[in-house]
Structures are given as structure tokens and as C-alpha cells.
Amino acid sequence: MTQAVAAEMLAVQVRDLTRTFGARKALDKVSFDLPTGSFLSIFGPNGAGKTTLVKVLTTLTPPSDGSAKVCGLDVVEESVDLRERIGLISHNPLLYPDLSAEENLSFFADMYGIDDAANRVRELLVAVELDHRRLDLVRTFSRGMLQRLSIARALLHAPEVLFLDEPYSGLDPHAVEIFDSLIAQIRADHTFVMISHDLAKGLELCTHALILARGKVVLSAPKEEIDEAEFAATYRATVGTGVA
Amino acid sequence: MTVADTPTPPAPARQTGASLSWRQFKAILRKDIVMELRTKEMVTSMGIYALLTMVIYQVALSQAGTAFDPRDIAAGLLWLAFVFTSMLGLNRSLVHEKDQGCLEALLLSPVDRPIIFFAKAAGNVVFLLIVQALTIPVFAFLFLQRADQYGGDLWMIPLALAGGAIGIAGVGTLLATMSVNTKGKDFVLAVLFVPLMYPLLLAAVSATSAAVLGGDGYVQQFWSSMALVAAYDAIMLVAAFALYEFVIGA
Numbered sequence: 001m002t003q004a005v006a007a008e009m010l011a012v013q014v015r016d017l018t019r020t021f022g023a024r025k026a027l028d029k030v031s032f033d034l035p036t037g038s039f040l041s042i043f044g045p046n047g048a049g050k051t052t053l054v055k056v057l058t059t060l061t062p063p064s065d066g067s068a069k070v071c072g073l074d075v076v077e078e079s080v081d082l083r084e085r086i087g088l089i090s091h092n093p094l095l096y097p098d099l100s101a102e103e104n105l106s107f108f109a110d111m112y113g114i115d116d117a118a119n120r121v122r123e124l125l126v127a128v129e130l131d132h133r134r135l136d137l138v139r140t141f142s143r144g145m146l147q148r149l150s151i152a153r154a155l156l157h158a159p160e161v162l163f164l165d166e167p168y169s170g171l172d173p174h175a176v177e178i179f180d181s182l183i184a185q186i187r188a189d190h191t192f193v194m195i196s197h198d199l200a201k202g203l204e205l206c207t208h209a210l211i212l213a214r215g216k217v218v219l220s221a222p223k224e225e226i227d228e229a230e231f232a233a234t235y236r237a238t239v240g241t242g243v244a
Numbered sequence: 245m246t247v248a249d250t251p252t253p254p255a256p257a258r259q260t261g262a263s264l265s266w267r268q269f270k271a272i273l274r275k276d277i278v279m280e281l282r283t284k285e286m287v288t289s290m291g292i293y294a295l296l297t298m299v300i301y302q303v304a305l306s307q308a309g310t311a312f313d314p315r316d317i318a319a320g321l322l323w324l325a326f327v328f329t330s331m332l333g334l335n336r337s338l339v340h341e342k343d344q345g346c347l348e349a350l351l352l353s354p355v356d357r358p359i360i361f362f363a364k365a366a367g368n369v370v371f372l373l374i375v376q377a378l379t380i381p382v383f384a385f386l387f388l389q390r391a392d393q394y395g396g397d398l399w400m401i402p403l404a405l406a407g408g409a410i411g412i413a414g415v416g417t418l419l420a421t422m423s424v425n426t427k428g429k430d431f432v433l434a435v436l437f438v439p440l441m442y443p444l445l446l447a448a449v450s451a452t453s454a455a456v457l458g459g460d461g462y463v464q465q466f467w468s469s470m471a472l473v474a475a476y477d478a479i480m481l482v483a484a485f486a487l488y489e490f491v492i493g494a
Contacts, residue, residue: 059352
């Protein structure tokens with residue numbers, strides 16, 4: 001994707017990454033680079049290996065073969081250090097429903113060892129406009145509010161790389177608007193890797209795009225090298241190949 | 245002011261090292277206790293199950309006649325109830341982490357996996373002790389109503405129960421983590437838990453029996469049984485400590 005970029009400038013570096021589940025290859029020799037500060041949109045049909053790729057890059061699943069580095073840290077050998085520098089926003093809120101918004105963020109602030117956690121939590125609740133609901137249990141929140149709180153959770157420790165796993169799933173238009181404005185606000189300071197089924201939204205946000213199918217990279221390119229009509233045709237043909 | 249107008253705060257300072265591990269341990273334990281106080285899922289289900297078991301014992305033994313002395317099997321009955329009750333609760337301790345992907349969020353944080361194990365196991369010890377504290381008076385009321393029915397020392401009973409609870413929580417937390425992603429998790433937990441519990445159960449029943457029955461050499465029997473309980477607890481905690489990173493990542 002960006003062979004000319006020096007290794008120290010790369011936020012993500014993936015080489016021949018393979019992940020098998022039994023006899024099935026969820027990822028098959030996936031390779032790509034992503035420069036720091038970029039926004040990568042990953043497209044592909046269900047079962048293409050997108051979520052597995054993000055799970056490997058976020059240290060949640062070890063690779064079967066090959067290597068991957070995020071922020072220059074190996075996802076296997078340096079996983080604890082790496083976890084301090086990445087964040088994940090998923091279609092699942094990754095929040096405890098029986099804790100309040102403030103308790104959830106305080107808990108994760110403790111997990112990341114954040115100094116002056118109370119102040120940091122309050123600042124982020126204000127930033128995502130949930131300060132007025134800070135004492136309410138998360139189980140009472142709407143989908144949009146959950147996603148905003150999810151962003152606050154992911155930003156608590158000021159990660160360098162943010163992984164977004166279908167973050168727009170289930171959001172109403174107003175929630176999408178709020179989510180977009182939050183992403184726009186932090187865009188300049190972060191590298192993003194987003195899984196999306198929404199081609200228009202994914203291409204609108206990205207600086208780099210990648211299509212996965214059956215665990216393999218079908219297309220990977222910077223946005224300026226992409227012909228959107230051609231990309232859309234490739235994507236439709238890939239989705240047409242069905243589940244990997 | 246809109247969300248877009250609100251500046252995101254700058255990066256915070258961070259704690260590291262042993263003090264961070266202690267903070268993470270306390271945070272997970274506190275979170276589990278707060279959530280249990282709100283939902284009362286584990287303690288309620290375990291407590292009711294244990295009390296129902298006591299009632300069933302009472303009905304089952306009601307026809308045994310006056311020659312039957314329930315003290316002879318009191319320790320066995322108690323531990324039978326605690327083992328089955330704990331299986332019910334231990335599964336719940338990990339299931340609520342799976343809800344909404346919370347386990348994923350926990351694993352994404354820079355916490356050493358054994359810290360998660362020790363915090364979850366400590367929470368399970370607390371919940372088991374609460375259930376034991378609720379059950380013992382009911383058991384005593386149903387089967388050991390006269391003070392002269394206690395042959396040993398009363399203080400030995402909570403010590404034996406606490407020693408057993410630590411072992412149950414240690415092994416149970418490890419096995420519940422292994423089984424949480426399986427389809428028949430209740431079945432898987434039971435199949436693995438009971439055989440692994442066997443040595444602890446023998447020692448705990450023996451210690452509790454000495455405490456209830458008394459008799460010649462009961463103090464020696466109690467302490468030798470408690471030594472086995474302590475050895476089992478130590479071995480299982482060390483094994484769980486060593487295996488947890490692999491188990492929770494699988």
C-alpha cells in the first residue's frame with residue numbers, strides 16, 4: 001500500500017499474516033502497510049476475515065503465522081505495551097450495562113492507570129455530551145448514547161491508533177452525525193482502521209482502502225490511486241463471491 | 245455547544261508497575277461486587293439453591309428414625325450443597341463479562357491476565373462465603389438444634405469452609421473461563437470441576453467433620469485435613485496463575 005514510507009512512519013505493518021481456525025483460513029498471507037495519521041477503510045463480505053484481522057491487530061487473537069506491528073510494536077511479543085497505545089470502538093459497546101457511565105469510564109481509567117482519573121472521566125463525559133447522564137446506568141442508554149460513551153472509553157488513555165469495527169451499525173442519522181463530528185475532531189491526532197459495509201461512508205472517510213475476501217487482500221491502495229467506480233465494481237464482485 | 249465544538253482533552257499522565265497491578269486488581273474486584281450488589285444474580289441464585297438443597301435433605305432424612313444421627317453425615321451434606329451451588333454461581337461470574345463484549349474491553353486494556361484471574365477468584369470467594377454464611381444457620385437449625393450436638397470447636401467450621409471456598413473459587417474461576425466460550429458451558433464446567441475438586445472435597449469434608457463431631461484426636465484430624473486444603477489451594481492457585489494467560493486468550 002505504501003512501500004515508500006519508512007518503517008518508523010508506519011502505524012500498521014502487516015506481513016504474510018495468517019490466522020487459521022481448524023482447517024479454515026480466516027486470514028491468508030495478508031500484507032499491507034499504513035502510514036501514521038492515515039484512515040484505512042476495510043471492506044469485504046461477511047466472513048471475509050475483517051474482524052479477525054482487527055482482532056489480531058488489537059492483540060485479542062494471536063496470528064497463526066506471519067507478523068504484524070502496530071505503532072512499531074509486535075502484536076504478540078509486545079502486546080501489553082501495545083494495548084496502551086490502541087483503542088477499539090465496536091458495534092458492541094464494550095461497556096458494563098449495570099454500571100453507570102461514570103463508573104464504566106472510572107473502571108477503564110483504573111485499568112489504564114490514568115492519573116487524576118475523576119477529572120479525565122469528567123472531561124471526556126463533557127466532550128461526548130453525556131455529563132448530564134453520568135450517574136445513569138448504561139443499560140438505560142440509547143444506541144447513539146452507548147456509541148458516544150464507547151468513544152469516550154476508547155479515548156480515555158489517548159491511544160495513537162483507533163480501530164473501528166462497524167461503528168455505524170444500528171445508529172440513527174442523528175447519532176451518525178454526532179459520531180462523525182467526534183471522529184472529525186480527533187481525526188488529525190490519530191490513525192484509524194475501520195471495518196465498514198457502507199462503501200460510500202468508508203470511501204468518504206478514508207485515506208487508504210482495502211478489500212478482503214476469503215481471508216485474502218483483493219485490493220489495497222491509497223485513496224488518490226482509487227477510481228471510485230472501479231473500486232465499487234470490484235467491491236460488488238467481491239461481495240458477490242459470498243462468504244469466505 | 246455541540247459535540248464538535250467541545251475539545252477532546254489532552255493525553256493524561258499514566259501509572260505503571262506494581263501499583264498499577266494492585267489498582268487493576270482492586271478495580272475488577274470492586275466492579276464485580278458493585279455489579280453483584282445491583283443485580284444480586286449470583287448470590288440470590290446460589291443462596292436459594294443452597295437453601296432448597298437443605299429443605300430436600302430435611303425431607304429425605306425425615307424418615308431415617310431416631311437412631312440416625314445427622315452429625316455423622318453433616319459435613320458431607322454441607323459440602324455436597326456447596327459444590328453444586330458454586331457451579332451455579334461460578335458460570336455467572338464470567339457470563340456477565342461476555343455480555344456486551346465487556347471481556348474484550350477488559351482484554352484490550354494493559355492488564356496482566358493473572359491479575360484478572362486473582363480479582364475474579366477473590367470476588368468468587370466473597371460470594372461463596374456469603375452463601376455459606378446464609379446456609380450454615382439454616383443447616384444448624386434443621387439438623388443440629390441442640391448445642392451438645394457439636395462435638396468439636398465451633399470456630400473450626402468457618403475456617404474449614406473458608407479454606408474450601410478459596411479452592412473452589414480458584415479452580416472454578418479457571419474452569420469457568422475455559423468453558424465460557426463453549427456451547428454447553430454448564431455441562432463442561434461440571435465435567436471438569438467435580439474430578440478436579442475431588443482431593444479438596446475429601447480434605448474439606450474431613451476437616452468439617454472433625455469440627456462437627458469432635459471425638460478422640462479431632463484437633464489433629466482437623467489440622468492435618470486443613471494442611472491438605474491449604475496445599476490444594478496453593479497448588480491450584482499457582483497452576484491457575486500459570487495457565488490463565490493461555491486460557492483467557494484461547
